[in-house]
Amino acid sequence: MIRAVAMAVAAVFAGQASYAACADQDGACQTDSGAYHIELPKADNPPLVVFLHGYGGSGTGTMKNRSMVEPLLARGYAVMAPEGLERPSRPGIKSWNFYPGFGDRDETAFLTEVVDDAAERFGIDRDRVILGGFSAGGFMVNYLACDAPETFSAYVPVSGGFWRPHPETCEGPVRLFHTHGWIDNVVPLEGRLLGGGRFHQGDIFAGLEIWRLANGCVDTKPSGFSTTGPFMRRYWSGCADGSALEFALFPGGHTVPKGWADMMVDWYEGLPGG
Template sequence: MAGLRARTTALSLAVLAVAGLGWAGRAEAGCGADISGACEVAQGSYHIALPGGAEGTSGAGETMPAVVFLHGYGGSGAGSLNNRRLVHGLTARGYAVIAPDALPRRDGPRSWNFFPGWEGRDEVAFLQGVAEDAASRFDLDRKAMILAGFSAGGFMVNYLACAAPDAFAGYAPIAGGFWRPQPAGCAGEIRLFHSHGWADSVVPLEGRFLGGGRFQQGDIFAGLELWRDTNHCEEYAPDRRWQQGDVLRRRWDCGPGADIEFLLFPEGHRVPDWWPGTVLDWFETPLRGAG
């Protein structure tokens, strides 16, 4: 993991150093004849934005890290790329932004098939396929990818991380945890960066019932307890507590290659403007004890 942090940090610094040559912006990329069109894979599609000036498949031998960002209920990959603060905040640091498309649920709005027992696409396989395809097409570093998501996308992040912890180098849900009953255990340790709004009424911290009581969003703190157990954290109490402006932060340094950061901000159901830079600072910081 230390080598990964060093590579991503060095790449980000290199990107910032050549910002004057156009690398700090954003470049829409696509597949086929339409440069802004969706890229098709076996089970669906995705959209992608690259740092400005990065054309992909350059053959130069340098690969870029990436954030795979999952949209919320009713959203789309193209809609995620329209969030300019989000996308520019990531591409300006040298990261590609990969935005997959969920499928319509029962002929309704798009959403992710995350809950065990639901019928539909195997999202764990699909999202790993998206990552592999994008890495191949656009010269991305498959081992330096964060899986992030908002709301329903945040729930999907947790469920994929629980089922396939080695699929991505880090996991960063926003406003999404587990549903009830939450998993009894997860398959392995991860790096987790969870952000949530104190005033969120769509995905309240304590959870809520949906569908006339048929479904229940879980308690976010219960989900963090599951991750502390999975990550073999030494204590339930955090290793560090601090505040940056109006954002409350807690951190657990856990087993080898594993950590948890939890950020609580005073707003509601949204992706904070500061999130892109903060999640990348977390991802690029070496873990405690990394050699």
């Protein structure tokens, strides 16, 4: 009995370790600027979803979110979870350098580096790479898309937008699908004050206005509405060639909701060239 329990526990830990590995290799994949974890589908030259963890999280933790990872693998997508760097002022706490004082690493260069590394090691399709992220990772996605939208083929932030002051403008066109919880009180739709008022999360709807301008949309009014399970969706058309903009609300809080992965892939594969 004791031996059986021990074997079961060992199996659990072995499974967790596999979630944090470098494909079929032990440990994380290392590059000059950092590290990443990756799982591959049973397909050659697969597309890739790069997903950035939230504040205080880790790439290891991202890969343990099996309700997100496994549907992506089943759809033929590789899944990558890079590691954020520890903040200089908060040892042991990992996040992303999207705001002054949050770190020194050039995250666009780092994320380009890890994708190029994965393309060389594992045959990832470099032309079909989606950048997603949750919470602080979602903020990072928005800022990278704002500054360098050509870096990835699409951007899919969850529960993260911009900080105040909002960017005056963003580059475009961009293909972006933002998902947010209706009762999110960590990153509320309207934003909130943090750090005794030193930081102010931005308004998600103000961010959508910035993206409409970047995409040259002819109207502020959504072009259409739909529902997918619990998700209430709206999108804008009549925008610049090569752009796409959609917003999905779900009746939950600060989380990556179940069903998000398949909904996101359906959206991406419905885009020209997706």
